Amino acid sequence: LHCPGVGAALMPSIFSYQSAEVDWCESNFVRSAVIAEYYNTISNVSFFLLSPALLYLNRQYCQKKAVPLYFVSGLLILVGLFSMYFHMTLSYVGQLLDELSILWTLAVAYSFWYPQAYFPKCIKTRRHFFWLTGITTVISTLMSFVKPTLNAYALNCIAFHLLYLTWKELKKCNDKRVHRMAAVMVMWWALAITSWISDRWLCWLWQAINFPYFHSFWHVLIALSLLYCCPLVIYFDVSYEMPSFKPKLEYWPSDSWPVVVPYVTLEEPHKQC
Numbered sequence: 557l558h559c560p561g562v563g564a565a566l567m568p569s570i571f572s573y574q575s576a577e578v579d580w581c582e583s584n585f586v587r588s589a590v591i592a593e594y595y596n597t598i599s600n601v602s603f604f605l606l607s608p609a610l611l612y613l614n615r616q617y618c619q620k621k622a623v624p625l626y627f628v629s630g631l632l633i634l635v636g637l638f639s640m641y642f643h644m645t646l647s648y649v650g651q652l653l654d655e656l657s658i659l660w661t662l663a664v665a666y667s668f669w670y671p672q673a674y675f676p677k678c679i680k681t682r683r684h685f686f687w688l689t690g691i692t693t694v695i696s697t698l699m700s701f702v703k704p705t706l707n708a709y710a711l712n713c714i715a716f717h718l719l720y721l722t723w724k725e726l727k728k729c730n731d732k733r734v735h736r737m738a739a740v741m742v743m744w745w746a747l748a749i750t751s752w753i754s755d756r757w758l759c760w761l762w763q764a765i766n767f768p769y770f771h772s773f774w775h776v777l778i779a780l781s782l783l784y785c786c787p788l789v790i791y792f793d794v795s796y797e798m799p800s801f802k803p804k805l806e807y808w809p810s811d812s813w814p815v816v817v818p819y820v821t822l823e824e825p826h827k828q829c
């Protein structure tokens with residue numbers, strides 16, 4: 557506040573084009589003079605399709621428990637917007653907004669949906685868990701400014717924790733449809749992370765064959781894996797926290813179609829008179 561000159565000198569640099577620490581494999585400003593990475597930018601449309609699809613298909617769950625799904629869907633739209641801004645400008649601010657929006661979306665999803673059975677021993681209620689997640693996320697947010705290049709690697713590690721949780725839950729679950737859905741989710745995620753890593757580490761190869769588009773595949777594939785991950789999380793949330801309902805996995809448009817989107821319906825077990 558006392559040195560307006562310092563602020564003014566700093567502002568243009570962190571917002572300016574190509575001020576980020578990372579630059580993805582796709583060549584910059586090839587298809588447009590204002591969009592640095594054209595395909596990496598437009599492939600974020602997947603997140604704008606994902607959120608309404610989750611809200612529409614899982615509307616029965618949404619009617620009973622609206623806040624978690626509305627919150628997470630809204631944040632996923634924000635992830636898409638910030639990621640678009642990042643790939644359009646490759647700016648330092650863009651990179652941090654992209655990474656921090658993912659961190660906060662994961663934090664909100666964990667706070668609402670993390671099964672109580674896995675809470676640390678010292679945490680007794682979801683309210684306490686909210687505080688734990690909140691404090692951890694604020695600290696991680698501050699730490700993310702130290703070395704932004706590492707943030708994406710740290711965020712990707714969270715997927716391994718989700719895989720571990722899924723495996724623990726599947727051991728207790730006999731529903732074949734749930735096992736099938738988890739298998740498809742893992743397949744999309746494996747393809748996604750392979751694309752992300754190969755764009756980061758094998759860029760020389762993709763540029764040599766003139767096909768540097770693996771990061772845009774990552775955007776589409778990670779959105780697809782979330783399309784499977786969210787109903788799975790909802791399924792376990794209903795079985796744990798809404799005992800008066802029985803969750804059922806359905807596929808849109810129908811089971812027999814070759815390409816399907818999963819969602820959860822709630823069945824009320826027959827009440828006896």
Ligand SMILES: CCCCCCCC/C=C\CCCCCCCC(=O)N[C@@H](CO)[C@H](O)/C=C/CCCCCCCCCCCCC
Nearest residue numbers: 639661662665666669670708711712715718745781785789
């Ligand atoms: C009980 C917990 C429930 C968890 C529900 C899941 C909520 C998911 C929330 C957010 C994930 C959004 C990830 C989209 C990233 C898009 C932006 C992007 O591509 N950014 C890159 C730069 O452009 C950046 O380098 C990427 C960083 C890595 C992000 C890793 C996110 C981990 C997501 C975990 C998804 C799980 C899917 C299935 C797991 C087996």
Ligand SMILES: [Ca+2]
Nearest residue numbers: 579580581582
């Ligand atoms: Ca690039």
Ligand SMILES: [Zn+2]
Nearest residue numbers: 596639771775
């Ligand atoms: Zn990206």
